[in-house]
Amino acid sequence: MAEADECGLYPPAPPPGPGRVLTGARPAGAAVALADPGELVALAQQVQKADEFIRANACNRLTVIAEQIRYLQEQARKVLDEANRDADLHHVACNIVKKPGNIYYLYRRESGQRYFSILSPKEWGTNCPHEFLGAYKLQHDMSWTSSENTEKRDAEISILDKLLSQQAVLPQCTEPNFQGLTK
Numbered sequence: 001m002a003e004a005d006e007c008g009l010y011p012p013a014p015p016p017g018p019g020r021v022l023t024g025a026r027p028a029g030a031a032v033a034l035a036d037p038g039e040l041v042a043l044a045q046q047v048q049k050a051d052e053f054i055r056a057n058a059c060n061r062l063t064v065i066a067e068q069i070r071y072l073q074e075q076a077r078k079v080l081d082e083a084n085r086d087a088d089l090h091h092v093a094c095n096i097v098k099k100p101g102n103i104y105y106l107y108r109r110e111s112g113q114r115y116f117s118i119l120s121p122k123e124w125g126t127n128c129p130h131e132f133l134g135a136y137k138l139q140h141d142m143s144w145t146s147s148e149n150t151e152k153r154d155a156e157i158s159i160l161d162k163l164l165s166q167q168a169v170l171p172q173c174t175e176p177n178f179q180g181l182t183k
Contacts, residue, residue: 082143089136089144092116100140103147106133 093115098104104116107130114133121132135147145153
């Protein structure tokens with residue numbers, strides 16, 4: 001292709017002859033350029049390859065979003081399951097005022113009625129009158145934590161309490177920060 005002169009103008013191109021084709025890709029104000037058929041094939045292949053890369057990139061990004069949606073759906077199911085369990089446990093018979101921070105022991109009478117007690121099966125000894133179903137700690141947010149998860153939950157709450165007591169303010173960051181993740 002001819003070079004532009006000092007004013008940015010291109011000399012007029014000769015009319016297309018045998019084996020020459022006009023192309024539409026040219027600088028603004030430039031005369032129509034002629035292209036070799038091999039160049040056109042290469043340009044078409046380049047456009048096709050770009051389309052494939054764009055499609056693959058979009059597909060990969062949509063796959064990540066789909067995975068995030070599945071994760072959020074699972075989290076929503078977990079929240080709903082825990083809320084149903086907590087509501088169910090709050091409706092269990094109990095002859096004492098329940099206080100957050102205490103552990104309550106769940107039993108089932110022969111009639112099928114469930115009830116909470118402050119006595120553990122160990123405290124009952126061999127005289128435990130009813131089937132023991134589990135132990136639950138009443139949290140300060142009025143949720144219940146099973147005895148198997150109490151230690152883990154208490155550790156999480158302790159960390160959160162430390163963060164809140166320090167009134168740590170996270171610095172504003174407009175760029176991703178991977179500090180501490182690379183070591």
